[in-house]
Amino acid sequence: MRAFLLSSAYKTQLAESPDPKIESPEDVLVRVKAISICGTDSQIYSGNIGTKKLPIIMGHEAGGVVEEVGSNVRGLSVGAKVLIDPNILDGSCDLCARGLTNLCRNGGLMGRDSDGVFAEQVKLNAKSLYEIPATVDDLVIPLIQPLSTVVRGMAQLTIVPGDFVLIVGLGATGLLFAKLSKLRGAQVMGARRTWLGHMLPIAMEFGVDHHVDMSKEDLVREVERITEGRGADVIVLTANAPNLIQMCLDLVRPGGAVLQFFNYKATASYDAYQLYKKEIKLFATRSSVASDFLSAIKLVASREIRLDKMITGTFEFENAEKAFLANQDRKQNVKVLIKV
Numbered sequence: 020m021r022a023f024l025l026s027s028a029y030k031t032q033l034a035e036s037p038d039p040k041i042e043s044p045e046d047v048l049v050r051v052k053a054i055s056i057c058g059t060d061s062q063i064y065s066g067n068i069g070t071k072k073l074p075i076i077m078g079h080e081a082g083g084v085v086e087e088v089g090s091n092v093r094g095l096s097v098g099a100k101v102l103i104d105p106n107i108l109d110g111s112c113d114l115c116a117r118g119l120t121n122l123c124r125n126g127g128l129m130g131r132d133s134d135g136v137f138a139e140q141v142k143l144n145a146k147s148l149y150e151i152p153a154t155v156d157d158l159v160i161p162l163i164q165p166l167s168t169v170v171r172g173m174a175q176l177t178i179v180p181g182d183f184v185l186i187v188g189l190g191a192t193g194l195l196f197a198k199l200s201k202l203r204g205a206q207v208m209g210a211r212r213t214w215l216g217h218m219l220p221i222a223m224e225f226g227v228d229h230h231v232d233m234s235k236e237d238l239v240r241e242v243e244r245i246t247e248g249r250g251a252d253v254i255v256l257t258a259n260a261p262n263l264i265q266m267c268l269d270l271v272r273p274g275g276a277v278l279q280f281f282n283y284k285a286t287a288s289y290d291a292y293q294l295y296k297k298e299i300k301l302f303a304t305r306s307s308v309a310s311d312f313l314s315a316i317k318l319v320a321s322r323e324i325r326l327d328k329m330i331t332g333t334f335e336f337e338n339a340e341k342a343f344l345a346n347q348d349r350k351q352n353v354k355v356l357i358k359v
Contacts, residue, residue: 023137023339026074028066031340036076039142044091047145049101051083054137054357055161056346058190058259059282063131064343071132079105079129081136082151082160083359092145100151102163102316103136103143105129106306121171121306128306137339139359149312152320158333158356159319162191162326167307167315169195172280174311175302176253180204185242185251185270186227188258189218191329191354192280194225196255198324201226205253208245210238213350217331221353224328242270255280261287268293268301276300329353 022036041048057080062068064077085099095101108115108123115123129135151160169192178184184200186193189211197207209227211218212234222230231241242251250272256263259281267277268289277299294301307315318324332355334342339357346355 020139021336022076022134022139023078023336024074025064025070025077029064031064031077031343033337033339036138039140041087041089041142043144044089045144045146046089046142047085047092047095047101047148048087049083049103049141049143049148050086051081051136051139051141051359052157053082053161054078054359055080055165056342056355056357057165059128060130061343061346064347068131071127075130076134076136076138077130078135078137079103079131080161080164081105081141082157082163083141085148086140088145095145095148095150100153100155100157100160101148102151102160102312103129103141104147104149104309104312105136105164106147107132118308120308137357139336149316151316155319156327158330158358159326161356162329162354163312163315163319164307165192166195166318166324166326167311168192168304169199169280170311170314170318171307172196172255172278172302172304173199175304176255176276176278178203178205178253182206182252183208183246183249185210185254185267187238187254187256187263187267188260188281189222189227189230190257190349193255193257194222194227194329194353195324196257196280197222197227198225200253200255202323208242208251211258215350218353221329221331224325239266239270246272251275254278257281259283261285265289268297268299271297271299273297274299276302279303330356332356333358 107127109125112124182205184205189209208229210231254267331352
C-alpha cells in the first residue's frame, strides 16, 4: 500500500509500505477513504512536536470502510463506514479504570507515538472504531474526531440560554465551540487575528454573532461594550497563545469560566489572586473518550452540525504534500482534507 511518511521536519514522501494484515481475533482492517489535517499534525510536520520514531506514518483524523474483521469481532461487518479513534491506551491503568481513557498513563496518539492513518489501509483493534451511519458523507467522517474533543470540552462548561460566550481563536475547534455554544442558546463572539473574505460567512454558519479582528480592533473594549461591562459568562481559548490567559481572566465575569483548549508547550503567567477574587473556574481539556465520540456522531448524523461547511481545501492522496503546505496557511484554510 501507499503511505505518507515523515522522515524529518518538513521532509515527507508518499512511499510504499507493507500491507497491514489481521493478526488478532479482535483486529479490523480498514480501507481509508478520507483524512483531515489537524493542527497537531502541522506541529509534527514542522518538528515542533516530536515523534517516538522516524520515519513515521502521519495523521490521526480519518474515516474509512471495513475490509476484513477478525474472528472475535462483533458489531462491525465488512462494508461498514467507520471513524477511527486515534487514542492509544492500555485499558488497565487506574485512570482508564476511572473512565479517563484520554489520560491513560501509558497512552499516546497515532501519528505521533505510533504509525498513523495517512495510508491506504490501517489495522486497528475493533474497540478503536465507531460505526457511522451510511448517510454521512465520507469526507465528513474524519472531522468527527476533532468534534469529539470539543464535545469533551463543552461537558466541562455550564452554558445556558442567553449566556455570552467568547471564543478566542476561531480555527476549526473554535468554530465547533461556537456552534455547540449556539445550540445551547448562547450569544457568541468569535475573535481571531486575521479575517479574510471567506472566513466571516463560515463563522456565521457556525453561530458567531459578533466577530472581532484582533489585529485591528480592541477585544477588551468590544466585550465590555456588548456585555455592558458585565464580562463574558464563558471564554474558550483555542488559540495557541498562553499569554492570552490573563486577558481571558480579565474579560470573564465573576463566577464565570475559562476553558484552555490547546496543546502548546509553554509556561503561562497570570494573576492567581484574580481566580480567588472573581471565583473563576479555569479548566483545561484533553482529547476525548468513548461517550464523546458517540455524542459527536449523533450531532453529525442528525445534521445539527454541518462539518462540511468548514472544509476549505480538498486534495487527492497523491498530493498529500500540497495538502500539508496548504494547511500551513491558517489565514486561508480552516480544515484541509485528503481523499484516499
